[in-house]
Amino acid sequence: MASCRGRASRPYPALASCDPATVRAAIASAMRDPAMPAYPVVLFQLAQTARSLGDKEEAAFLYLAARLRSARQLVVEPGEIGALMGALQLSVAPLVMPALGADPAMARRVVARLLAWDKATPDPFRERAAHGTADVKAQMAQVEADIATGTGRLADQIAADKARQAESAAADAAVDRQLAQQTERRCAAGATDIAGERTRIDAEVRRVVADHALVRKHATGGVRSVSVAATEVRAGALPTRMSLTVTPVQGQPFYAEVLIETTVTRERRLDTISATLLCLTNQWLGQRQAGRDVCVSDPQAILP
Incomplete structure (x- = not known):
């Protein structure tokens, strides 16, 4: 289409x-x-x-x-x-x-x-x-x-x-x-349902970010919402990293960089999801240096 x-x-x-x-x-x-x-x-x-x-x-x-x-x-x-x-x-x-x-x-x-x-x-x-x-x-x-x-x-x-x-x-x-x-x-038998599993992964990563102590400390007045801004994937694979927009109750949005590790079963179904906060940054996607990790290139990035 x-x-x-x-x-x-x-x-x-x-x-x-x-x-x-x-x-x-x-x-x-x-x-x-x-x-x-x-x-x-x-x-x-x-x-x-x-x-x-x-x-x-x-x-x-x-x-x-x-x-x-x-x-x-x-x-x-x-x-x-x-x-x-x-x-x-x-x-x-x-x-x-x-x-x-x-x-x-x-x-x-x-x-x-x-x-x-x-x-x-x-x-x-x-x-x-x-x-x-x-x-x-x-x-x-x-x-x-x-x-x-x-x-x-x-x-x-x-x-x-x-x-x-x-x-x-x-x-x-x-x-x-x-x-x-x-x-x-x-959707042949044995194929990983990438789209279906993405829904689970997105939800889990948003939960981890919203509940993280560093995020809550940085969000003035608390966290209003968390949404996925960008995703890194390997060809045909599940997400490996996400950039999320965190909107606080007060003040300007900021961004959370998250490393994602997953395991799948023998039946090619998603088994476990591990989401690790890498840093917080005020640089939105268009401001970042191409090809560089914003957690390293941004001198003002906040590390856990």
């Missing part, structure tokens, strides 16, 4: 896990993320991921939600985002839409859910358009009209076209076979 970059996207690494329960939980978590409405193209990724699990109705809902919200974003943020959205639609639609085109009842449920969700979920681009120029307001009004008519007619169009239903069913079966082969290659 086309990649999502910069302002367009947010990272959800657990979506690449080979464990279906982990992936479904990651999709649900992404949909609850308060920042999600500002990144509608992520919905394309969620749709593709849901389809890879065989969750066809969920995938259809997420794909139509992505199209709807992205159309509004394009009104207030024209430019490169349009090309990205076009590429995502071309790559995801063939995976998702055949299932919808083969099942009129599913289409009706998905459309009803979509319209209810859109009404209940904030859309920052719709709100920005309401305070925009007359031209922006006119463009948004056209988008809203297209949503009301086009989306509303979708289920009726599918129900009225028996030939389309048959063609869509055949295409959907082909997608099933394609995705099954891809999943088998990626």
